[in-house]
Amino acid sequence: MTSCLHLPSRREALIGSGALFAWTQMPRLARAAGRDPRLLVIVLRGALDGLGAVAPVGDPDWIGLRGDRALVLDGKTPALPLDSFFALNPAMPNLHRLYKARQACVVHATATPYRERSHFDGQDVLESGVIRPGAVDTGWLNRALVALESDGRVNPSGSRAIGVGAVTPLVVRGAAPVMSWVPQRLLPASEDTQARVLDLYQHTDPRLAVALEARIRLAGLGGTAVSPEEPNADGALLALPGIARVRAYFADAAGAAARFLAKVDGPRVGAVGFVGWDTHINEGAASGQLANLLGALDGALAAIETNMGDAWGETVVAVVTEFGRTAHINGTDGTDHGTGTVAFLAGGALQGGRVMTDWPGLKPAQLYEARDLKPTTDLRSVLKGLLRDHLRVEERALASTVFPGSADVPPMASLVG
Amino acid sequence: MLALHRFGLGPRPGSIAAIESDPRGALIAELERPPASLAAASALPSSAKAFRTVADANAKRQARTKQAQQEAKRQLTAEAPAMMEGGEQGANAMAAKAAAEAVPDPGRPIYLEEARIRTEAALGAEIGFVERLVWFWSNHFCISADKIRSMSGAYEREAIRPHVLGRFTDMVLAVEGHPAMLFYLDNIMSMGASSIAGINRTKGLNENLAREILELHTLGVRSGYSQDDVIAFANVLTGWTLVPPGDNPEHGGEFSFNPRLHEPGAQKVLGKVYDDETAEQGRAVLRDLSTHPAAATHLATKLARYFIADTPPAPLVENMAKVFRDTSGDLKEVTKAMVLAPESWAQPATKLKRPSEWGIGMVRVTGLTQSDPVRFTGGQALLGEPLWRPSSPKGYPDDEASWIDGMGRRLDVANAFAERLAGSIDPQYVIETVLGSSVSPEVKNAVGRAESRQQALVLLFMSAEMQRR
Numbered sequence: 001m002t003s004c005l006h007l008p009s010r011r012e013a014l015i016g017s018g019a020l021f022a023w024t025q026m027p028r029l030a031r032a033a034g035r036d037p038r039l040l041v042i043v044l045r046g047a048l049d050g051l052g053a054v055a056p057v058g059d060p061d062w063i064g065l066r067g068d069r070a071l072v073l074d075g076k077t078p079a080l081p082l083d084s085f086f087a088l089n090p091a092m093p094n095l096h097r098l099y100k101a102r103q104a105c106v107v108h109a110t111a112t113p114y115r116e117r118s119h120f121d122g123q124d125v126l127e128s129g130v131i132r133p134g135a136v137d138t139g140w141l142n143r144a145l146v147a148l149e150s151d152g153r154v155n156p157s158g159s160r161a162i163g164v165g166a167v168t169p170l171v172v173r174g175a176a177p178v179m180s181w182v183p184q185r186l187l188p189a190s191e192d193t194q195a196r197v198l199d200l201y202q203h204t205d206p207r208l209a210v211a212l213e214a215r216i217r218l219a220g221l222g223g224t225a226v227s228p229e230e231p232n233a234d235g236a237l238l239a240l241p242g243i244a245r246v247r248a249y250f251a252d253a254a255g256a257a258a259r260f261l262a263k264v265d266g267p268r269v270g271a272v273g274f275v276g277w278d279t280h281i282n283e284g285a286a287s288g289q290l291a292n293l294l295g296a297l298d299g300a301l302a303a304i305e306t307n308m309g310d311a312w313g314e315t316v317v318a319v320v321t322e323f324g325r326t327a328h329i330n331g332t333d334g335t336d337h338g339t340g341t342v343a344f345l346a347g348g349a350l351q352g353g354r355v356m357t358d359w360p361g362l363k364p365a366q367l368y369e370a371r372d373l374k375p376t377t378d379l380r381s382v383l384k385g386l387l388r389d390h391l392r393v394e395e396r397a398l399a400s401t402v403f404p405g406s407a408d409v410p411p412m413a414s415l416v417g
Numbered sequence: 418m419l420a421l422h423r424f425g426l427g428p429r430p431g432s433i434a435a436i437e438s439d440p441r442g443a444l445i446a447e448l449e450r451p452p453a454s455l456a457a458a459s460a461l462p463s464s465a466k467a468f469r470t471v472a473d474a475n476a477k478r479q480a481r482t483k484q485a486q487q488e489a490k491r492q493l494t495a496e497a498p499a500m501m502e503g504g505e506q507g508a509n510a511m512a513a514k515a516a517a518e519a520v521p522d523p524g525r526p527i528y529l530e531e532a533r534i535r536t537e538a539a540l541g542a543e544i545g546f547v548e549r550l551v552w553f554w555s556n557h558f559c560i561s562a563d564k565i566r567s568m569s570g571a572y573e574r575e576a577i578r579p580h581v582l583g584r585f586t587d588m589v590l591a592v593e594g595h596p597a598m599l600f601y602l603d604n605i606m607s608m609g610a611s612s613i614a615g616i617n618r619t620k621g622l623n624e625n626l627a628r629e630i631l632e633l634h635t636l637g638v639r640s641g642y643s644q645d646d647v648i649a650f651a652n653v654l655t656g657w658t659l660v661p662p663g664d665n666p667e668h669g670g671e672f673s674f675n676p677r678l679h680e681p682g683a684q685k686v687l688g689k690v691y692d693d694e695t696a697e698q699g700r701a702v703l704r705d706l707s708t709h710p711a712a713a714t715h716l717a718t719k720l721a722r723y724f725i726a727d728t729p730p731a732p733l734v735e736n737m738a739k740v741f742r743d744t745s746g747d748l749k750e751v752t753k754a755m756v757l758a759p760e761s762w763a764q765p766a767t768k769l770k771r772p773s774e775w776g777i778g779m780v781r782v783t784g785l786t787q788s789d790p791v792r793f794t795g796g797q798a799l800l801g802e803p804l805w806r807p808s809s810p811k812g813y814p815d816d817e818a819s820w821i822d823g824m825g826r827r828l829d830v831a832n833a834f835a836e837r838l839a840g841s842i843d844p845q846y847v848i849e850t851v852l853g854s855s856v857s858p859e860v861k862n863a864v865g866r867a868e869s870r871q872q873a874l875v876l877l878f879m880s881a882e883m884q885r886r
Binding site: 118201208212275 | 603606608610615620621622623624625628632638639644809811817818821822824825829831832860863867868872875876879880881884885
């Protein structure tokens with residue numbers, strides 16, 4: 001531990017929040033069609049306030065609902081118009097630019113089928129893809145990979161998942177092997193030592209062998225989080241104040257994921273998680289806590305676009321959260337756990353420039369349980385649409401193994417071009 | 418050896434010989450010793466004092482910044498009015514930087530000293546059973562140093578440590594009334610709609626603490642409470658706050674019940690009506706929640722998962738839950754029931770240690786008893802389990818699936834630790850005197866054939882015998 005002479009930083013506290021799939025063999029169908037699609041899922045843990053992120057400025061009840069906390073087009077920091085009805089949080093100029101270029105869209109008033117208000121159960125349903133929380137210990141992204149494998153469209157020996165961080169998110173856990181990757185900051189053990197420990201595990205503890213082998217294979221891919229021109233990135237990060245460090249972490253983690261995804265022989269599917277969205281106190285949608293976080297997310301999207309390079313044209317990034325927050329501001333200038341919220345999609349492969357919603361309205365009778373934005377779009381239909389049309393997972397597998405019991409939730413059509 | 422790994426923090430030089438003849442008896446004996454207080458902690462500040470110290474420093478720093486900025490502005494106006502705008506920005510930034518250097522944040526040294534004393538308690542413990550209990554309950558009732566660093570160590574000493582072998586009810590009352598928890602879960606500003614302050618409408622109700630007490634601390638998720646119960650309970654807890662540090666140099670940062678924030682009137686929680694007796698109303702609800710049958714099952718399951726197996730045997734959990742119910746939550750009796758149950762010893766040693774347990778275990782086998790807190794907290798953070806900083810109120814997970822993908826990081830940390838020790842610690846000596854017959858022939862072989870002492874130590878630290886329990 002010689003090279004970690006510092007306090008644990010915010011960044012380290014956030015470690016363990018991301019994961020990538022390394023997918024070295026592409027689906028044959030996709031390859032035959034000359035495609036090489038990438039999918040990155042960003043999970044916002046803590047429940048994003050959808051109304052604070054994308055405001056229904058055209059709804060006559062909007063101002064009445066949020067009062068002077070409502071994002072508006074003529075406010076001190078004016079929201080960025082998306083269409084005649086919705087406007088984006090002003091902290092997200094990159095996403096707005098992508099939207100205007102038809103490379104981003106918004107799904108509003110969406111939610112998973114989960115209808116209680118526990119973060120942890122909500123995240124479990126979001127990531128497992130199974131309606132009952134705690135029912136399985138695998139994620140839908142991993143099972144989608146398995147579905148492609150069993151189709152014979154992916155070479156199983158080449159399909160590996162990698163987890164970024166010491167704690168692997170549920171969404172990527174499952175039968176497809178997971179590799180682990182965290183920003184590299186210690187001098188790693190020598191290849192010889194790695195090989196000897198691996199050999200020991202192969203004789204004494206096969207499960208540990210699988211876990212360690214995955215990491216060694218990943219190192220063989222040659223990806224590093226910290227680019228060579230900034231060898232001391234961590235030292236620089238530590239010098240920054242709180243939110244700047246969060247911004248740097250978001251951009252760093254997402255940017256590193258993109259570097260892996262962009263490689264010719266790199267992964268094709270991945271997931272990264274960002275914490276901090278549980279804005280019970282002083283939410284600050286226009287110029288506080290939430291604006292800062294959304295700004296950091298916006299920076300992460302920009303880093304992905306940059307690092308994907310040419311592959312951006314074949315990329316979709318899906319930003320999802322476990323549920324929304326109360327429609328009203330609570331007693332401490334924040335919002336409590338709610339239901340309907342937004343999902344963001346970005347990437348060159350999208351048919352973007354749209355807000356997709358069946359708007360439920362904001363009158364008291366139109367709110368879910370008279371307190372939350374009513375969900376009118378099942379988030380699974382969005383995810384199923386992406387998996388079917390972008391990754392080409394069979395619709396039958398989507399309804400049975402990937403999102404079990406979702407036969408009545410049709411995949412959303414025409415999300416990708 | 419199983420007793421040391423499964424219930425303790427792993428073997429130290431001499432510990433196998435000490436407990437070999439009667440491992441169960443040694444564990445029970447550790448439970449019968451006086452409470453888990455820390456003699457070394459007597460010089461540490463209380464949570465309230467730590468909170469005041471940090472708040473005072475923040476106030477001083479701000480005042481100093483402001484003063485320096487005004488001074489710089491005066492000079493600029495006098496000397497170079499044309500450069501006013503750009504010059505002022507630069508001067509402001511310089512003033513803030515100078516003030517930060519002149520008044521450093523005392524929260525950092527307090528955190529590090531708390532970490533050092535806790536770590537050394539773990540390194541010095543004979544078995545470490547009671548320390549493991551402290552770790553378990555501290556994670557169960559976690560707060561985060563990212564939100565309230567000044568109090569993070571003192572909170573564990575004040576609210577958790579004294580009660581790990583006492584009544585669960587007392588721990589719940591200590592935890593939920595502790596300023597660190599009230600701050601962490603946003604209760605300090607929560608106020609009832611009909612309270613004196615609420616009528617003036619500056620702020621209002623916040624559900625966060627009430628929900629997490631029900632969902633995480635006592636009953637467990639999906640155990641039958643409703644959204645209305647959450648709201649009623651949140652109303653009960655209005656007024657539970659802390660004395661603002663600025664205006665009270667003696668009691669700032671301590672718990673206080675503020676009747677001006679408290680929602681007046683009776684509240685119905687889980688079907689029972691609680692008359693308003695100010696803070697007693699909340700204590701009455703907490704007493705009932707802490708002895709609720711659902712809490713018994715929830716806690717017995719978590720405790721057995723932490724010590725015995727990711728999927729603990731159902732009869733063991735039921736037995737522990739029954740003891741919990743029969744004794745109204747006597748944690749010493751529940752813990753003893755776990756030690757005495759045959760199922761606790763029949764499980765194979767396949768549970769993957771959490772990074773913190775593995776890390777302490779690695780240092781213990783070398784016989785080191787002192788720790789550099791900067792290095793230690795840094796290492797723990799690298800392994801994904803930074804001390805007192807979980808990313809959510811649920812605390813760190815406790816199953817293999819959450820941690821096994823971090824084996825590569827463990828290898829890097831073991832490698833760095835072995836590099837430092839290679840000059841002074843002989844791996845053969847560790848095997849012969851500390852680990853003894855528990856080391857498999859494969860490990861002995863690999864250690865014997867290693868190309869260097871460092872590599873031999875890495876192989877030992879990474880062996881399944883050290884990773885699992």
